[in-house]
Amino acid sequence: MARRLPLRDGEWIDRGRPLRFTFEGREYSAFAGDTISSALLANGVRVLGRSFKYHRPRGVFSAANHDSNVLLQSDSDFNIRGDVTAVADGMRLTAINTQGGLDKDRGRFMDRLSPLLPVGFYYKTFHRPKALFPFWENQIRKRAGLGRIDTQWPELRLPKRHGFCDLLVVGAGPSGLSAAITAAESGARVWLVDENARAGGSLNDRQDGTLRDQLLARLAGLPNLTFLPDTVAAGWYADHYVPLVTPEGLIRLRARAVIVAGGVYEQPAVFRNNDLPGVMLASAALRLARRYGVAACESAVILAANNDAYRNALELKALGTDIKAIVDLDDPEARGDLHDAVKSAGIAVHGRSTVYSAEGEGLLAAVTVCALDAEGRAKPETAQRIDCDGLLMSVGYAPAAPILYQAGTRMVFAEIPGQFVPEQLPPGVFACGRVNGVFDLDARVADGAAAAGEALAHLDMQTGPAARPGRSSERMSHPWPVFPHPKGKNFVDLDEDLQLKDLERAAAEGFDNIELLKRYSTVGMGPSQGKHANMNAVRILARLNNQSIGATGTTTARPFYHPVPIKHLAGRRLRPERRTPMHGWHRDHGAVFMPAGHWQRPKYYGPAPEAEAIRAEVMAVREGVGLIDVSTLGKVEVFGPDAARFMDQLYTLKLSTVKQGMTRYALMVDEAGVVIDDGVCARWGEEHFYVSTTTTGAEAIFRQMQRMIGEWNLKVDVVNRTSQLASMNIAGPLTREVLQPLTDVDLSQAAFPFLGARQGRVAGVPAWLFRVGFVGELGFEIHVPAAQALHVWEALVEAGESKGIRPFGVEAQRQLRLEKGHLIVGQDTDGTSSPFDANMAWAVKLDKPFFQGKRSLQILKERAANRLVGFRLPGNHPGPIPRECHLVIHDDDIAGRVTSIGYSPSLKAWVGLAMVDKALADAAQLSIRVEGAVIIQADVVPTPFYDPEGLRQKPETAGEVSA
Amino acid sequence: MKLIHCPKVGTRPASEFVYGGLWRPMPDPDSTTDMEWSHYVFHRDGAPGVQREWWCHAPTGMWFVAERDTMKDEFLRTMTVAEAMKDLAHG
Numbered sequence A: 001m002a003r004r005l006p007l008r009d010g011e012w013i014d015r016g017r018p019l020r021f022t023f024e025g026r027e028y029s030a031f032a033g034d035t036i037s038s039a040l041l042a043n044g045v046r047v048l049g050r051s052f053k054y055h056r057p058r059g060v061f062s063a064a065n066h067d068s069n070v071l072l073q074s075d076s077d078f079n080i081r082g083d084v085t086a087v088a089d090g091m092r093l094t095a096i097n098t099q100g101g102l103d104k105d106r107g108r109f110m111d112r113l114s115p116l117l118p119v120g121f122y123y124k125t126f127h128r129p130k131a132l133f134p135f136w137e138n139q140i141r142k143r144a145g146l147g148r149i150d151t152q153w154p155e156l157r158l159p160k161r162h163g164f165c166d167l168l169v170v171g172a173g174p175s176g177l178s179a180a181i182t183a184a185e186s187g188a189r190v191w192l193v194d195e196n197a198r199a200g201g202s203l204n205d206r207q208d209g210t211l212r213d214q215l216l217a218r219l220a221g222l223p224n225l226t227f228l229p230d231t232v233a234a235g236w237y238a239d240h241y242v243p244l245v246t247p248e249g250l251i252r253l254r255a256r257a258v259i260v261a262g263g264v265y266e267q268p269a270v271f272r273n274n275d276l277p278g279v280m281l282a283s284a285a286l287r288l289a290r291r292y293g294v295a296a297c298e299s300a301v302i303l304a305a306n307n308d309a310y311r312n313a314l315e316l317k318a319l320g321t322d323i324k325a326i327v328d329l330d331d332p333e334a335r336g337d338l339h340d341a342v343k344s345a346g347i348a349v350h351g352r353s354t355v356y357s358a359e360g361e362g363l364l365a366a367v368t369v370c371a372l373d374a375e376g377r378a379k380p381e382t383a384q385r386i387d388c389d390g391l392l393m394s395v396g397y398a399p400a401a402p403i404l405y406q407a408g409t410r411m412v413f414a415e416i417p418g419q420f421v422p423e424q425l426p427p428g429v430f431a432c433g434r435v436n437g438v439f440d441l442d443a444r445v446a447d448g449a450a451a452a453g454e455a456l457a458h459l460d461m462q463t464g465p466a467a468r469p470g471r472s473s474e475r476m477s478h479p480w481p482v483f484p485h486p487k488g489k490n491f492v493d494l495d496e497d498l499q500l501k502d503l504e505r506a507a508a509e510g511f512d513n514i515e516l517l518k519r520y521s522t523v524g525m526g527p528s529q530g531k532h533a534n535m536n537a538v539r540i541l542a543r544l545n546n547q548s549i550g551a552t553g554t555t556t557a558r559p560f561y562h563p564v565p566i567k568h569l570a571g572r573r574l575r576p577e578r579r580t581p582m583h584g585w586h587r588d589h590g591a592v593f594m595p596a597g598h599w600q601r602p603k604y605y606g607p608a609p610e611a612e613a614i615r616a617e618v619m620a621v622r623e624g625v626g627l628i629d630v631s632t633l634g635k636v637e638v639f640g641p642d643a644a645r646f647m648d649q650l651y652t653l654k655l656s657t658v659k660q661g662m663t664r665y666a667l668m669v670d671e672a673g674v675v676i677d678d679g680v681c682a683r684w685g686e687e688h689f690y691v692s693t694t695t696t697g698a699e700a701i702f703r704q705m706q707r708m709i710g711e712w713n714l715k716v717d718v719v720n721r722t723s724q725l726a727s728m729n730i731a732g733p734l735t736r737e738v739l740q741p742l743t744d745v746d747l748s749q750a751a752f753p754f755l756g757a758r759q760g761r762v763a764g765v766p767a768w769l770f771r772v773g774f775v776g777e778l779g780f781e782i783h784v785p786a787a788q789a790l791h792v793w794e795a796l797v798e799a800g801e802s803k804g805i806r807p808f809g810v811e812a813q814r815q816l817r818l819e820k821g822h823l824i825v826g827q828d829t830d831g832t833s834s835p836f837d838a839n840m841a842w843a844v845k846l847d848k849p850f851f852q853g854k855r856s857l858q859i860l861k862e863r864a865a866n867r868l869v870g871f872r873l874p875g876n877h878p879g880p881i882p883r884e885c886h887l888v889i890h891d892d893d894i895a896g897r898v899t900s901i902g903y904s905p906s907l908k909a910w911v912g913l914a915m916v917d918k919a920l921a922d923a924a925q926l927s928i929r930v931e932g933a934v935i936i937q938a939d940v941v942p943t944p945f946y947d948p949e950g951l952r953q954k955p956e957t958a959g960e961v962s963a
Numbered sequence B: 001m002k003l004i005h006c007p008k009v010g011t012r013p014a015s016e017f018v019y020g021g022l023w024r025p026m027p028d029p030d031s032t033t034d035m036e037w038s039h040y041v042f043h044r045d046g047a048p049g050v051q052r053e054w055w056c057h058a059p060t061g062m063w064f065v066a067e068r069d070t071m072k073d074e075f076l077r078t079m080t081v082a083e084a085m086k087d088l089a090h091g
Helices: A036-042 A106-116 A130-143 A174-185 A201-205 A210-220 A282-292 A307-318 A337-344 A402-406 A441-458 A500-508 A514-521 A534-545 A583-588 A610-623 A643-650 A698-712 A735-742 A786-803 A810-819 A854-860 A955-962 B034-042 B081-090
Strands: A014-023 A026-032 A071-073 A092-095 A160-170 A190-193 A225-228 A241-246 A249-260 A264-266 A279-281 A299-304 A322-328 A348-350 A353-359 A366-371 A384-387 A390-394 A397-399 A410-414 A419-424 A429-431 A491-493 A591-596 A599-605 A626-629 A634-639 A663-669 A675-685 A688-693 A717-720 A725-731 A757-762 A765-770 A779-785 A866-872 A887-890 A893-904 A909-917 A925-930 A934-941 B003-006 B010-013 B017-022 B050-057 B062-069 B074-079
Touching (some): A026 A036, A160 A241, A160 A441, A174 A190, A174 A201, A174 A210, A174 A441, A201 A282, A264 A282, A282 A390, A307 A322, A337 A348, A397 A419, A491 A534, A583 A591, A583 A599, A583 A786, A610 A626, A626 A786, A626 A810, A634 A643, A688 A698, A698 B062, A725 A735, A735 A779, A735 A786, A757 A786, B003 B062
Parallel strands (some): A160 A190, A190 A225, A279 A390, A299 A390, A322 A348
Antiparallel strands (some): A014 A026, A241 A249, A626 A725, A634 A717, A663 A675, A757 A765, A765 A779, A866 A934, A887 A893, A887 A925, B003 B010
């Protein structure tokens, strides 16, 4: 019977603070500091969960954060680990993975079905007949997975912090404490983390607490040493970047060096019914007793394969446990003084014997002990029964080395002490203590200090580290703690209910490589990630393959070392959004926004329905005056003696010949001759240009410019003015009437010609004005400091009120430019379009000495495969309207796609652009496949669709022509 | 997360840097054959080993050249563009 022990010094519970909680509907008492498992054991509850596959009863096994069969559900969380989670007052807990409760779990019939569920049965069954698969899938889904998520639970996000230190020490046992203290006493900034609630590691589980108290006293006096309890170092990333999972959230720690002192995981033996509640690791029983004052059993048999087993027997006996026997896999005479000590304590020792099977209905009641033959096999004819309610295993260890593996450590298997040990560590990573194969207590302390010395030397903080004490010369882990039984149920992996025969069968079916074995059998893939299964799986496979452990190897260790709740990882839902200075005005005036890169731009202004609003905005620009916010354009100033040459080399047109006070279209291609950006280039001085980029290309193009300055070795500086300057475009036949009264710049044709650039003031604000015509009407782009942009915008709106000025959005602008046949880079072109494909041969000056992409364009000039053409639907077109990306079909094959389409209120017709095979460029009609696989015909027409001579942008010229 | 050493800015976390592709000196576009040019434009040597690469420290816009062992993801050294050019001229 499990029970609470009398009060002892050093325990982690506070008996003055009782708590109440319920488990499976019954109320129990606990003390503050109890884990759920310790509290339940103290109440005599030993069946704490059901296994994943066969629904077998399970209890405490490791009590060390790896009890994946003791997972619980509360009102607000799931997959709570009973062995490490503190009881909170009022907790209401149930075991997961049961149907109808832990005791009466309807899933327990699965245990009797186990012969029908061999390893890999998922892969082999349920495929035929195919029609039944949905049924099986549904059944399997009901059984798979752990825990239940309540979607009503509040969203939990924990903060993420950053930490920095010279040295991170992982594990606060004797060697980790020694390492951290030694390094900190030498002046290093040290962080020490341990997953337990307190420092001390295994020192907490011994009667003699002297060493622990000494180390903790030194620890407390070091201000440059930060100790984080309840913290898991979850992984190792490049340059010692370690995520620390703390109860308060994740800390991303950047260390300059790391010492791993993670210790070992005690390992189980494999024998029949080794999963019965009451069978556990000896370290689990000690931990429960010393830390939580709980006796896990009344009478125990100890399965032994190392000297620690004998020490554990003596410790537990001193705590009042009736030790019925030590069953030693080896020769007890070799244990020396320890053997004598247990004998004089009255403990029976069965040498060269094993526990062949555990007995009991749902709880351990006895063990069957058999002598071993010369090959280490149990001899069933020697069976004898020993009654006990606890079987405590001390047969070996596996290093807690995931962090070492992740950092790139080469580990080798050492027969003595019988585990993998570090052979070659990466720079800045060190190991000490039991993970390093050092078991003697004094040696572990010395190993920690020596590791600290090595780390300090690595950090150039100290030279001449102390010598290492050397690894244990005792064998701590039995090479073959595996005992076949004709009736099976000898589990290798408790997470996944894998028996010895499952691994044997997997290997026999050809999955005889450790990585394949893992994936086929799922060994090590459960919540404990194989911490108590992998080592035995490696031993079993090695024996099946007749290989050494080293040749068999281990599976790859990947982050995270331990399951990390999503709340630690989930970021804030932060979608950075850029807004222009006029954003609030747009919002207040009914703008419906759309994203443009990181920016939000008005799509159109309501409250009218979209199509109606866009049409009205288009007509305002065509017939009156409109105003659009174009602040999102990229804006770059270019200075320097080589500025003109730089612009020539960057863009396809010749920009060095742009006169001061004038602008020119600027088209950029990459080295392959593909169109990547366009804008308008203005020249302010001999060595001073100002160029715009597309909204979405702004960042990349500016970065490209910075790179080309270096690569071309030019004396040029570029300044990104994108967010410093806001810009707006006022356009329409009434533009001058609105703008002229607000500016000192003479807007007359004589003073400010088409494509001109001027500096002056608008509404009292210093401004740059450009007379450009993206929308195809008389218009000026006005660039002003962002801080004053709203003022200028409002002044324009006010001045235009009597002229019916109307703000217009991106959709109207798209429509207006489409009528003019102006392309949008990235919409009408794609990652293969050269200027020749885009019908922009006019924008390429191959007679320049050099520009980016020139050589490719020379080659492509005669080979361009596509052509951007304009099309127009016949006026009486009755059928469905093509959309962007609808295909152009020719001879039953794809021959292009629609890139832009819109209804032109000015032309009272649907017009669009299509990128088509060059052969179709001169066709009279295009066949476009629209929704419902309907083919419609469109007329190919030259662009611009609207005002082909551009007279509206230059009304004075129109006067001259007509005159 | 990796740390990267920019020759001008110093050592900063990798998230501040942008990879800019292989550092490949451009052949003379006027004298090279079409085949050589297309090789330059389209071919990248993806085999693991020591490569020279463009890297940019994004917050400062500082471009530099890094020699990186792509097999081990290890930065062997970083240099300014001018240093890389000089290296090329001498190499």
